[in-house]
Amino acid sequence: MTTQAKNLERFVGGEYPHGFVTELATDSLPPGLSESVIRQISAKKNEPEFMLQWRLQAYRHWLTLDVPTWSKVHYPPINYDDIIYYSAPKSASSGPQSLDDVAPEILQTYEKLGIPLHERAQLAGVAVDAVFDSVSVATTFKEKLADVGVIFCSFSEAVQKHPELVQQYLGSVVPFTDNFYAALNAAVFSDGSFCYVPKGTRCPMELSTYFRINSLNTGQFERTLIIVEDNSYVSYLEGCTAPMRDEHQLHAAVVELIALNNAEIKYATVQNWYPGDKEGKGGIYNFVTKRGLCQGNYSKISWTQVETGSAITWKYPSVILKGDNSIGEFYSVALTNNYQQADTGTKMTHIGKNTTSTIISKGISAGHGSNAYRGLVSVGQNASNAKNYSQCDSLLLGAHCSAHTFPYIEVRHPSAKIEHEATTSKISDEQLFYCLQRGITAENAVSMIINGFCKDIFRKLPMEFAVEAQALMEVSLEGCTG
Amino acid sequence: MLKVNNLHVEIQGNEILNGLCLSVGAGEVHAIMGPNGSGKSTLANVLAGHEDYQVTAGEVLFNGSNLLELSISERACEGIFLALQYPVEIPGVSNVQFLKTALNSQRKYHQLNELDAMDFLQWLKTKVQQVGMEEQLLYRSVNEGFSGGEKKRNEILQMLVLEPKLAILDETDSGLDIDALKLVAKGVNAFRHVNTPKQQRAIILVTHYQRLLNYIKPNFVHVLLNGRIVQSGGPELALELEENGYASFVDKAS
Ligand SMILES: Nc1ncnc2c1ncn2[C@@H]1O[C@H](COP(=O)(O)OP(=O)(O)OP(=O)(O)O)[C@@H](O)[C@H]1O
Ligand SMILES: [Mg+2]
Numbered sequence: 001m002t003t004q005a006k007n008l009e010r011f012v013g014g015e016y017p018h019g020f021v022t023e024l025a026t027d028s029l030p031p032g033l034s035e036s037v038i039r040q041i042s043a044k045k046n047e048p049e050f051m052l053q054w055r056l057q058a059y060r061h062w063l064t065l066d067v068p069t070w071s072k073v074h075y076p077p078i079n080y081d082d083i084i085y086y087s088a089p090k091s092a093s094s095g096p097q098s099l100d101d102v103a104p105e106i107l108q109t110y111e112k113l114g115i116p117l118h119e120r121a122q123l124a125g126v127a128v129d130a131v132f133d134s135v136s137v138a139t140t141f142k143e144k145l146a147d148v149g150v151i152f153c154s155f156s157e158a159v160q161k162h163p164e165l166v167q168q169y170l171g172s173v174v175p176f177t178d179n180f181y182a183a184l185n186a187a188v189f190s191d192g193s194f195c196y197v198p199k200g201t202r203c204p205m206e207l208s209t210y211f212r213i214n215s216l217n218t219g220q221f222e223r224t225l226i227i228v229e230d231n232s233y234v235s236y237l238e239g240c241t242a243p244m245r246d247e248h249q250l251h252a253a254v255v256e257l258i259a260l261n262n263a264e265i266k267y268a269t270v271q272n273w274y275p276g277d278k279e280g281k282g283g284i285y286n287f288v289t290k291r292g293l294c295q296g297n298y299s300k301i302s303w304t305q306v307e308t309g310s311a312i313t314w315k316y317p318s319v320i321l322k323g324d325n326s327i328g329e330f331y332s333v334a335l336t337n338n339y340q341q342a343d344t345g346t347k348m349t350h351i352g353k354n355t356t357s358t359i360i361s362k363g364i365s366a367g368h369g370s371n372a373y374r375g376l377v378s379v380g381q382n383a384s385n386a387k388n389y390s391q392c393d394s395l396l397l398g399a400h401c402s403a404h405t406f407p408y409i410e411v412r413h414p415s416a417k418i419e420h421e422a423t424t425s426k427i428s429d430e431q432l433f434y435c436l437q438r439g440i441t442a443e444n445a446v447s448m449i450i451n452g453f454c455k456d457i458f459r460k461l462p463m464e465f466a467v468e469a470q471a472l473m474e475v476s477l478e479g480c481t482g
Numbered sequence: 483m484l485k486v487n488n489l490h491v492e493i494q495g496n497e498i499l500n501g502l503c504l505s506v507g508a509g510e511v512h513a514i515m516g517p518n519g520s521g522k523s524t525l526a527n528v529l530a531g532h533e534d535y536q537v538t539a540g541e542v543l544f545n546g547s548n549l550l551e552l553s554i555s556e557r558a559c560e561g562i563f564l565a566l567q568y569p570v571e572i573p574g575v576s577n578v579q580f581l582k583t584a585l586n587s588q589r590k591y592h593q594l595n596e597l598d599a600m601d602f603l604q605w606l607k608t609k610v611q612q613v614g615m616e617e618q619l620l621y622r623s624v625n626e627g628f629s630g631g632e633k634k635r636n637e638i639l640q641m642l643v644l645e646p647k648l649a650i651l652d653e654t655d656s657g658l659d660i661d662a663l664k665l666v667a668k669g670v671n672a673f674r675h676v677n678t679p680k681q682q683r684a685i686i687l688v689t690h691y692q693r694l695l696n697y698i699k700p701n702f703v704h705v706l707l708n709g710r711i712v713q714s715g716g717p718e719l720a721l722e723l724e725e726n727g728y729a730s731f732v733d734k735a736s
Pocket of ligand 1: 493498516525534
């Protein structure tokens with residue numbers, strides 16, 4: 001290996017800045033899963049009967065399932081009886097009524113993460129729902145949103161205040177029968193975010209949820225449900241961090257999006273769960289089911305994700321293009337360093353007529369990281385004039401990482417136009433030499449090239465978060481001065 | 483400015499330069515000519531610090547200090563610029579961003595404040611005109627899809643932007659059409675003649691063709707053969723080479 005290549009290897013070994021733990025009294029259930037645990041979760045949350053029944057059905061279904069093994073990721077079997085399925089900061093057990101009820105330690109945690117919850121201190125125009133371990137601890141700007149009819153609150157609150165909406169839409173896009181982790185989530189999920197945008201409303205600000213896993217041995221199972229009615233629009237951002245722990249922690253979330261006629265949902269994720277250390281010890285297992293339903297005609301759903309964290313990422317934000325002339329988009333940057341593994345991609349299911357989907361996936365592998373793109377484009381028998389464009393690019397840094405692309409295409413209508421392009425590239429020694437020869441440091445050269453590689457995706461993020469995403473890539477890769 | 487003494491260089495165990503000596507003073511232009519494979523690019527790359535080459539003996543002084551112990555980017559910041567024989571493509575990184583990052587890195591090294599985008603762009607456009615480059619090339623990815631001649635001109639643009647003390651141009655003239663050659667020469671001469679006495683610049687021109695030297699008058703011409711300089715002279719040496727080739731030197735060297 002040349003010296004320049006060695007520089008590159010040394011360079012890609014960043015430190016995780018969010019790895020602190022908040023000391024806090026918690027109200028937790030003992031580890032393990034049973035009907036009784038599920039009844040206790042439901043009771044703690046004072047849920048209506050339909051919720052309990054739904055959870056129990058999901059649990060009974062989950063018991064019949066086997067762990068999926070078809071992905072590229074490898075990990076020792078998870079003992080589901082060692083996991084704590086419910087953990088809430090004590091003060092919040094009955095649900096905080098306002099920011100003043102939130103424990104100061106939690107407020108401090110979010111400040112440390114750069115997400116101040118006090119509305120005044122916030123980025124103008126972003127409403128935040130903060131989910132700490134299993135419960136939502138604060139939602140900001142609620143009143144301002146309520147003025148235009150937008151409901152933005154924790155899932156628990158939605159179950160209490162808008163049970164009819166929850167009952168109508170919960171599980172309508174991702175039923176608990178969907179997969180192993182979706183079933184588990186349905187049985188035990190403890191909180192999450194809920195958003196409802198009524199007809200003819202452009203949500204006046206960005207909405208965002210920050211998820212934080214804090215307690216040891218706790219699984220985080222949250223659910224997000226977003227419903228956007230006719231002629232309405234919302235842009236939503238989700239961010240995630242966790243402390244550094246030697247043990248792996250499970251995060252199995254479900255996100256359901258529903259767009260009615262001419263509605264648009266933009267959903268962006270900046271995922272920075274703890275990725276584990278340089279030897280691959282610890283880190284979050286991020287097994288997430290995200291799906292959007294373009295139910296109405298001319299509806300549009302776009303997923304943008306920047307995935308830099310987690311020991312293992314397993315997720316395929318998908319769009320069901322049911323409405324005629326609906327549009328689905330998936331823009332993704334996934335970075336794996338050290339021993340991280342990512343198996344991610346999307347599923348575009350074309351059902352309505354004249355539907356269009358776009359997939360742009362950028363995978364970056366460094367260290368011993370392994371990165372797989374897995375995508376399915378399916379065109380149903382009535383989906384005339386369906387169009388898809390897919391582009392999957394991989395960038396390899398160093399000699400021990402890998403990238404794989406698995407595009408699946410199923411077409412049942414002859415008018416479909418499907419285009420797929422894929423590239424794999426490396427930062428070559430000659431590129432690095434060229435940059436250094438112009439006086440650029442190795443670190444700046446690598447991040448300049450990576451940002452260039454990802455810029456089509458970063459452009460899709462709201463401005464503030466594009467900056468955050470760029471900084472995140474730098475942190476995830478930094479480690480030496482060349 | 484630059485003193486190379488008895489330089490021996492190997493690549494993968496093969497000795498390419500064996501005992502090369504060269505001395506370049508401030509304000510001077512030196513042309514280096516020699517047959518294919520004689521080691522011209524090797525010399526250029528070694529001066530820039532390319533890590534594929536091992537210096538096994540000899541010394542290189544740049545303004546009195548030991549050049550060989552500096553890293554690639556330190557050498558660049560100290561004022562060594564290499565226009566590559568084969569400029570590299572960097573997809574996704576725009577030319578203007580590359581130039582700005584490079585200039586600001588060098589400014590930072592010299593503890594100068596970084597230029598902001600507006601100031602930089604204004605100033606850059608004057609340089610773009612000097613090399614007669616299409617402005618739209620600034621917004622394309624570095625060298626990606628550039629024609630051979632556009633790549634070479636882009637190297638000269640970088641030189642004009644970074645204002646090095648010693649510019650080493652490795653066959654920047656090959657592949658250029660007549661008009662482009664004149665423009666490149668104009669750029670190089672503009673660079674060369676900004677000679678405030680304190681800030682004199684030197685140029686090493688690696689070339690196969692005497693033609694370039696009609697436009698950029700060298701002070702010295704050297705013949706590089708089998709890894710060392712076998713003959714030095716004035717511009718007339720280039721004319722002689724054009725006439726007779728390297729045959730007589732090959733005899734001398736063996
Ligand atoms: N990376 C390398 N690996 C192996 N051999 C090399 C390498 N780089 C250069 N060489 C060898 O070193 C010798 C000198 O090469 P160099 O590129 O310096 O020649 P040059 O004088 O610039 O030739 P040209 O006029 O063709 O550009 C050649 O024989 C070449 O094959
Ligand atoms: Mg050469």
